[in-house]
Amino acid sequence: xxxxxxxxxxxxxxxxxxxxxxxxxxxxxxxxxxxxxxxxxxxxxxxxxxxxxxxxxxxxxxxxxxxxxxxxxxxxxxxxxxxxxxxxxxxxxxxxxxxxxxxxxxxxxxxxxxxxxxxxxxxxxxxxxxxxxxxxxxxxxxxxxxxxxxxxxxxxxxxxxxxxxxxxxxxxxxxxxxxxxxxxxxxxxxxxxxxxxxxxxxxxxxxxxxxxxxxxxxxxxxxxxxxxxxxxxxxxxxxxxxxxxxxxxxxxxxxxxxxxxxxxxxxxxxxxxxxxxxxxxxxxxxxxxx
Numbered sequence: 178x179x180x181x182x183x184x185x186x187x188x189x190x191x192x193x194x195x196x197x198x199x200x201x202x203x204x205x206x207x208x209x210x211x212x213x214x215x216x217x218x219x220x221x222x223x224x225x226x227x228x229x230x231x232x233x234x235x236x237x238x239x240x241x242x243x244x245x246x247x248x249x250x251x252x253x254x255x256x257x258x259x260x261x262x263x264x265x266x267x268x269x270x271x272x273x274x275x276x277x278x279x280x281x282x283x284x285x286x287x288x289x290x291x292x293x294x295x296x297x298x299x300x301x302x303x304x305x306x307x308x309x310x311x312x313x314x315x316x317x318x319x320x321x322x323x324x325x326x327x328x329x330x331x332x333x334x335x336x337x338x339x340x341x342x343x344x345x346x347x348x349x350x351x352x353x354x355x356x357x358x359x360x361x362x363x364x365x366x367x368x369x370x371x372x373x374x375x376x377x378x379x380x381x382x383x384x385x386x387x388x389x390x391x392x393x394x395x396x397x398x399x400x401x402x403x404x405x406x407x408x409x410x411x412x413x414x415x416x417x418x419x420x421x422x423x424x425x426x427x428x429x430x431x432x433x434x435x436x437x438x439x440x441x442x443x444x445x446x447x448x449x450x451x452x453x454x455x456x457x458x459x460x461x462x463x464x465x466x467x
Contacts, residue, residue, distance in 0.1 A: 179237055194234050196443045209269075239281045241294075241325065270294075287321060289322050323350070323353050328361045355380075383401040385409055
């Protein structure tokens, strides 16, 4: 069971580690920007790694890296009309692939998530070549690169992510299943059943209202619900993923909510753990003692 970092954002990473341990999680993800500016991020990584080890929390994933793709200006104008999305994309892009790989090494992570944040269409072959190069850079470090589709990204659904991963021929590649992204991209259980065995390396659980917001980026970054609070068919999705999960699949909440930001981190971590536990058990994953 992993606590995806966005669930407790923008709390400092140290506070999130304590909350994760108290709630019963055994793993947590971090973002490169959790460690400050790019020129100082590795200095802070060592102290975070020591704290995580003391709390028996595995910092399993660095999430996300975006600099694996060419600078977006090379692909023409950026189509997103959301200034916050553009701002986040620019922030993510400050952290180079090499810095993110070194950060993962310092933290003892095994996984890095890759996204395309702007909605820029680079063309399939450019994306495949870039993803293949990222996976090759990570392979010597024993890292898995998992591609995360998002409906406001040019890698907008699981089918698109699957084509990229398959065409890259990378052995250390996987896909993130996020229940919010899946529902808002029009995903169906049949599409999950068409995925090859073992390709899903992470599951991010969250829920949403029946009607999607006009601005998907705004909804994704402020209005997600705990699993079971909304209208998504999460149980059906979990059942459809049977056989598609990697042996070491990470599963847990990524519930990014403006309401939760007003609550204590210990409380949010606990209710998120409790809400996700039945789905983790349904998936048949080894989630450790409960």
